[in-house]
Amino acid sequence: MEQTRPGQRGNNLDDVRRNNLAIVLGLAHVRGRVSRAEVTKMTGLNRSTVGGLVAELVELGLVDEREPGASSHAGRPSAIIVPREDIVAIAVNPEVDAVTIGLVSLSGQVLKRIRYDTARVPTPDEVVNIVGAVVAGMRGELDSSYRTVGVGVAVPGLVRGTDGEVVVAPHLDWHNVPFSAMLGDALGLPVVSANDASAAISAESTFGSGRGARQHIYLNGGASGIGGGIVINNELYRGLSGFAGEFGHTLVNSAGMLCHCGAHGCLETEVRQSALLAAVGLDAAESEQLESVLLAEFARQEGAEPAVLELVTRQVGFLAEALRGTVNIFNPELVILGGFLGLLYAVAPKLLESGVRGRVLMGPREDVRFARAELGLDLLMIGAAQLAFAPLLADPASITKSRLKAS
DSSP states (O other): OOOOSOOOOOSSHHHHHHHHHHHHHHHHHHHSOEEHHHHHHHHOOOHHHHHHHHHHHHHTTSEEEEOOOOOSSSSOOOOEEEEOTTEEEEEEEEOSSEEEEEEEETTSOEEEEEEEEOSSOOOHHHHHHHHHHHHHHTHHHHHHHOEEEEEEEEESSEEOTTTOOEEEETTTTEEEEOHHHHHHHHHTSOEEEEEHHHHHHHHHHHHSTTTTOSSEEEEEEETTEEEEEEEETTEEEOOSSSOOOOGGGOBOOTTOOBOTTSOBSBHHHHSOHHHHHHHTTOOGGGGGGHHHHHHHHHHTGGGSOHHHHHHHHHHHHHHHHHHHHHHHHHOOSEEEEEHHHHHHHHHSHHHHHHHHHTTSOHHHHHHOEEEEOSSGGGHHHHHHHHHHHHHHHHOHHHHHHHTOBOO
């Protein structure tokens, strides 16, 4: 979701400056490295204005300027702008079987990821304690080497956008939990929480397979079920309260199992990671091995275990049924599949694509293409960090002066 032209300019010079600083920092953030000449071309700002903005971002400690490499173009090569690697966000993803904590740089690089396995589904207080202990263990490194913007939390549930309250995370059994406030009080840092799939689509749109696609849909499958996100004209569609994208509760089997939402045959009751793990003899702690095992099983072809082939075929069919309505309604150019749904696509890509196209109207089926999420295990860490970076990216100068801090 890259911004390449100046946005709304505001009504005074301060508004213009803040907006233009945000544009330049945003380009460096998304691209990782961008030349002054490229910024001038993409924004329409003149060279002297761009030079002043870059100098201010350097002074604020948000970007560095580096000498360009060799160039085949005539004239003096343009300096390269890169985001500072010591500007970081803490990323958190609570799940039914673990809490994962990461450290992510402004360039979108995951510098550290720690998975803390839990013996049972963690309570909100337990997650706060786990995150607090991990951050305390990193305290020396954070204080000496980094400036921490804040904390982003990717929650497998419905999160109200206005205050970060977890309205319901059914698989975690969390209800009306003011989690952002709880974690913020414990860490002394600003905390932003959102649905995990919404956070993930932000990461994929910025750094992954969604780059360049203006209209795309993302579906993610994890231990806690299936969620998703919708990007329309490069903007994440959140719905009135931030709850949009609950594709896991699409009806795919009218004779299916009872879902926790009260309906029967929802996508996330019929397409489950736990069933795939059980079919190949893995437990939840071995979920990272699932892809290699399934790919090996499918590579055997005639020697493959029939029950495994049947289960994958059935789950792919239900996923195709869910995508039928999604593609017909939204007419996306791209459907991105992440988590274990990306794994299903990797194992049986032709089966899924033909299953969707065979169910979708002629127009939308000609437009849509499919891709697996590119960011892998880093996806939710980067997505959660994007939540924390958002205020800084929107107003670099004021956030730096008032909230950017050493931990």
